[in-house]
Amino acid sequence: MMLNHSVFFVLYWVVVSLAYAEEQTAADYLGKMRQAMHTLNYQGTVVFMENGVLDAVHYRHAVANGREQEQLISLNSPAREIIREAGTVQCIFKETGEAVVDHRPLNHSFLIDFPQDIARLEQFYQFEIKGMETVAMRRCHRIDILPRDDYRYAWRIWVDKDVFLPLKIELLDLAGKTLEQVVFTDLSLPATIPFISLNDTAEDKVRHIHRATNKAQATWPFILENIPPGFETQFYSENPIHKTSEYSVSHLLLSDGLSSVSVYLDKADDSLGDSQQGLGSVNSVTRILGDKLLVVLGKVPPKTVQFIAEGVVLK
Amino acid sequence: MQEQQNIGLKLSQFLDDELDQQQALSLLKEMRHNTDIEAKMLRYQVIGQVLRTEESIHKPIYLVNKVHDALENEVFHFHPATKTAHKKIKLAAIAATLAAVAILIPIIQKQNTVNQNDFIQVAQKQPESFRYQGETLKVARVDQALPVLQQRSLARERLNDYLYAHSNRIFVTTEASFSPYVRTASLHPGQ
Numbered sequence: 341m342m343l344n345h346s347v348f349f350v351l352y353w354v355v356v357s358l359a360y361a362e363e364q365t366a367a368d369y370l371g372k373m374r375q376a377m378h379t380l381n382y383q384g385t386v387v388f389m390e391n392g393v394l395d396a397v398h399y400r401h402a403v404a405n406g407r408e409q410e411q412l413i414s415l416n417s418p419a420r421e422i423i424r425e426a427g428t429v430q431c432i433f434k435e436t437g438e439a440v441v442d443h444r445p446l447n448h449s450f451l452i453d454f455p456q457d458i459a460r461l462e463q464f465y466q467f468e469i470k471g472m473e474t475v476a477m478r479r480c481h482r483i484d485i486l487p488r489d490d491y492r493y494a495w496r497i498w499v500d501k502d503v504f505l506p507l508k509i510e511l512l513d514l515a516g517k518t519l520e521q522v523v524f525t526d527l528s529l530p531a532t533i534p535f536i537s538l539n540d541t542a543e544d545k546v547r548h549i550h551r552a553t554n555k556a557q558a559t560w561p562f563i564l565e566n567i568p569p570g571f572e573t574q575f576y577s578e579n580p581i582h583k584t585s586e587y588s589v590s591h592l593l594l595s596d597g598l599s600s601v602s603v604y605l606d607k608a609d610d611s612l613g614d615s616q617q618g619l620g621s622v623n624s625v626t627r628i629l630g631d632k633l634l635v636v637l638g639k640v641p642p643k644t645v646q647f648i649a650e651g652v653v654l655k
Numbered sequence: 656m657q658e659q660q661n662i663g664l665k666l667s668q669f670l671d672d673e674l675d676q677q678q679a680l681s682l683l684k685e686m687r688h689n690t691d692i693e694a695k696m697l698r699y700q701v702i703g704q705v706l707r708t709e710e711s712i713h714k715p716i717y718l719v720n721k722v723h724d725a726l727e728n729e730v731f732h733f734h735p736a737t738k739t740a741h742k743k744i745k746l747a748a749i750a751a752t753l754a755a756v757a758i759l760i761p762i763i764q765k766q767n768t769v770n771q772n773d774f775i776q777v778a779q780k781q782p783e784s785f786r787y788q789g790e791t792l793k794v795a796r797v798d799q800a801l802p803v804l805q806q807r808s809l810a811r812e813r814l815n816d817y818l819y820a821h822s823n824r825i826f827v828t829t830e831a832s833f834s835p836y837v838r839t840a841s842l843h844p845g846q
Contacts, residue, residue: 581817581819593821600821602817602821604817604820606813609809610806611806611812612814619814619818624814635817637814637821
């Protein structure tokens with residue numbers, strides 16, 4: 341009798357486990373994807389397609405002892421390497437020995453910035469598993485991330501079935517037209533990937549771009565009256581952003597976790613007036629507010645930047 | 656008057672095929688240079704045909720062909736050309752070609768200059784629109800285009816700065832549009 345109970349319990353556990361395995365949600369896959377992106381060593385050829393421009397790079401992600409480094413190595417001349425590590429993006433030009441180091445307050449991935457709080461993201465996007473497809477000779481779950489309103493674009497991600505890495509990423513407009521693509525054409529997962537040393541470039545050949553830390557909302561020179569649902573302040577800074585001048589420009593970054601919008605308050609000049617522009621997947625609105633120029637831009641629909649721009653009031 | 660009567664007689668004989676080859680050839684040569692004789696012969700031909708039959712339309716054509724055939728069959732054409740003659744012809748052809756080129760080139764150049772001037776003049780007078788960096792610019796005159804282009808360039812440069820600061824992607828202005836991060840990195844950092 342006791343034996344029968346044990347067998348029943350084991351069988352019950354197996355059935356429950358199988359059922360649970362069957363019920364992996366899109367959110368589960370996306371969570372695993374985010375974790376895999378930060379914890380695995382992987383490399384491959386990645387093709388970036390945007391605005392009708394195609395570029396192929398060798399992509400490497402190295403991780404060891406909590407240190408993480410993302411490397412993009414050009415396949416086409418001129419030779420250059422782009423390295424992201426600990427909030428710093430560096431571009432090294434092999435032929436001239438020069439480098440640009442961009443110190444940034446936020447960590448990003450060159451592939452996709454996916455937030456940790458997926459549950460929050462699900463309030464503004466609907467996740468759907470669209471079956472299995474093959475990318476770079478590997479089986480992937482295709483997951484559609486569809487906006488619940490028209491303030492943001494849709495995404496489509498192919499997540500590797502075994503290692504959960506994103507092998508293909510598409511950004512789609514509201515009509516379903518592809519705006520951007522990032523695709524692995526091959527992928528390998530070596531045990532270790534060497535880190536690129538950042539000390540080889542002579543200091544006099546390095547150009548540093550610094551970003552100040554976040555500033556409190558009370559210091560902002562404007563008020564935002566229109567913020568689309570789900571968008572939150574990521575940081576606000578005042579820094580020189582133009583290469584030709586040193587004055588500071590107010591910069592506020594909003595994000596819903598997946599889509600981001602920047603709001604700038606700059607000096608007005610003759611080059612930009614009231615306008616609305618589409619730059620591939622990026623939409624922007626510029627407005628003259630007194631002697632200031634307001635610029636709102638991001639990879640969001642035109643409606644979103646227009647809505648935000650209309651709600652900016654100078655203090 | 657006598658001469659005209661002789662020509663008339665000869666034409667009549669020619670039409671009746673009563674002239675020998677030498678005389679016929681002489682008449683045809685004369686006819687080649689004198690349209691009056693040719694016209695007269697055609698009239699004789701038509702009159703003769705009308706008198707003989709009702710069909711008068713195709714005969715003159717036949718006659719013209721006959722004249723042409725006769726000219727083609729002139730004895731002169733059958734003389735074998737010597738090498739010297741070939742050489743002379745070649746030299747003459749080359750000389751003629753060079754002369755023609757020498758005359759035509761200045762004319763063509765002048766024509767092109769005129770066309771360009773015309774274009775500029777027209778463009779300066781008329782409203783002009785053209786594509787620049789994927790946009791249609793409308794300017795009243797061509798000389799107004801430069802400041803517009805410079806302004807557009809400054810605008811794009813500023814937008815590029817905003818895009819750069821916006822995300823971890825750097826954008827640059829290209830002919831077509833803004834290029835994403837990876838392509839930007841192919842530029843010299845000083846640019």
